[in-house]
Amino acid sequence: MRKTIQGLALLGVLSFTTVFVPAQAANFSQLNAQAITLEDNKRTLTFDVNTTSANLPLGSSHYHAFNIPSGQYQVRLRSNIYKSVFAPTAYVLDASGNILATYGQDKVTHQPSGVISPDRLQLKFDVDSTTGAAVVVVATSQNQLNQTTEIEHPARQLAKARGNQPPDIPNLFIPHSQSGEVQLKLSKIETEVDNSAPVLVTSTTAAREASENKQAIVGASSVQPSAADATTSSATTVAATASASAVSTSAQVKQTALLPASEAMYNQAIKDAVNQQDHELALQLMLEASEHGSKTARATYLEALEQR
Template sequence: MKKLLVITMVALTAACSSNKSMIIDYGAADAKSVQKIDPSIGYQALEQAPVCCSNLSQLNYQKISAPGKVDFTLTTQDPAFQFRTGKSFVKAVELPEVNGPIKVAVSSPIVTSVFAPTLLVLDKNFDPIDVYGEETINYENGSLLSIDRFFGNVELPAVFRDGRQAKYLVVLTTDQAMQQTTKLDPPDPKAVELGREADVVKMYSNQPIAHTATGVFRLAFDYAPGAASSANDMVEQQSSADALISEPAAASTASAVAVSSAKTKTSPIQPETEAMFNQLIENAVKASDFDKALSFVEEAERAGSTSARDALVEAMKKHH
């Protein structure tokens, strides 16, 4: 028996040494290259990106149809949304209809930078129910079988105490997260022996890891497929089985990430972005496309413009 165990361990070690991919799982195929992009590129792109929409219902939601892992790459081409915690590029998913809770494991690999995700939970009306940020999704040191990453386990109850059910998830990051960095713990000596790039970097560099505006992350879903019970049925069960219902976060926490209203003060717009909007407004007025011109005005103001309406008036005087 001992001889068999030794042979098995030798074979496993040999396989690991010759095939690093058996040990390292960065998630998306482009994870390593994406997380090596200079973070300043993402910051600048986010700063200049127009706000995509005024309501979370206007995002495109990717439907989750089966349990398992789903890898995402968040880029500067994704929509940017203005939250009370700052503007962020976003990915959005629609949850499946199930009978019980949905477990979600959130993972974001660390290479030379990391995307620090926040998970916003919405009901069927796209209103916030709960939010999971750095208190839940945080740094996890790598081991022989895993890389350094941001990681967190979330369990969405079948129904929250107020009777609402989770229907959508929005993944974002916050201004505060992007201003922070992460200092890595020393690597696992055994992992270093295998020559893994990330661990070699850790050995020879004490540089803090920047948190990015773009990046890669994975959502792993675990649930029992099946049609969901109605919220009313679940609330009735709740009175006799409180232990089955997860305690939601304080309402103030969820609302802190909730959507900013049109009257909420936005970050100052970049001069070149404001000039771009003003030119688009003038072009639309010149073409007598007033609906489009007004649309550009509203979009510019959501992005922080203070001159868009003046640009509209001036364009009307000039061309009509």
Template structure:
């Protein structure tokens, strides 16, 4: 599971649980809006678990920064460390690719996360077919409220997500050779279900970047992912070892090498494994 730091990055320990709230589709007071202040924000408490069903009835925000159906949630900041988990649910090979913009109590933009932070993990059989990402917030003391804006972009709508075929997932789970069949493709669309969880955190943190006003002509400061760069010799070792294990019909060893390679940032390890299985 990846961790994305927004104002501060920390090691998290989660506490508490909450019942699930379903913010179903309804007719808003204003459906076509041009300002984020016009969004019908759903007030929640921490911890919280809730869903948005984005449909033709959802508010549509259009201005120089956005052109998208939008859903908004808000919560009072009663503690400095919070985790926000976002899941775009794949249904009938369609998914709303989420982006998340976070604003403070004065609607100043703290951080914006594009759809690349909420991606599909074909090794996570527990979550299944979702676009998932979690964000660790450690907020300055002057922040008293957070507004979270869920939206998508025209670029996201032109994209797709390749899913792992269920038969392949079953084979991998049973540690057998996956069948040579095409993976299904999920289309990115303007309607779908987004699930969000807010959790309490505690841990060590370090400052990264300051916020920027939401009134700027473009959405500011896209946070960057932290990458682990492996030496070429290390990459070659893991790539070769994975191929050799698959060739020897030792799938458990190949999967173990794959997980180890991912944990230390070996590039294209998953691709090497899949290609080795398909070419076997």
């Protein structure tokens, strides 16, 4: 992370301005009362002008608060990087609203883009209800708002995805914002996955989680679309027409290539999703297309991001 904004003109974000929201001094007992209970230990947290804000110890910020389930959990906060990014800070509170721990910029890591995900900031830490931890407050900090995150230029990523020589252009420095989305996930520590074991995936969601855990994927070419993949007609059409029969051997699963018409429909659906800023769907389509043998889905996704 660096404070310079050199190269931002290439993404058209020089006009970006951080807006500091007026906020009341934090009453942490009230934050506890406002905390939500997660139904499935996952949630997309949206931070915008409609999100409650407060003067927190590390600066004024929009925030979300959630209750910690009984037991020991790993908390993962992930914020995808586009033209700006929300850099997460987390406060762990006890039942009386006292701060037990703070996880700020020094704990946030930059995760480079992969086959199925863009560049992102990630914050991971453990919580334990038996030690008094009751609530986690997710926000950002003034220090983080003054920073930028350096990423590889999308044109270089695109060239690599196509197997070409990357152009000699500088990296970009993405500003941190008070607005954005953070993907929250809680994983019970006693049931953390064995990353050395391969995973037989049965949905794009399972495949994505296996990839994030750096696990080998078995039977990826036989993955069927998850319910989330059918949220648009484009995704439904692509899934219905894709050719993805798997030929298994005792050692591996061999993929068949997509038909040209199916590949074209996948690529168009990816472009449409990016244009509509539905990045979750775009990533799902890219993963699904790659599972079915597409050689161009990732390049199409990166190119669509670059053009926005």
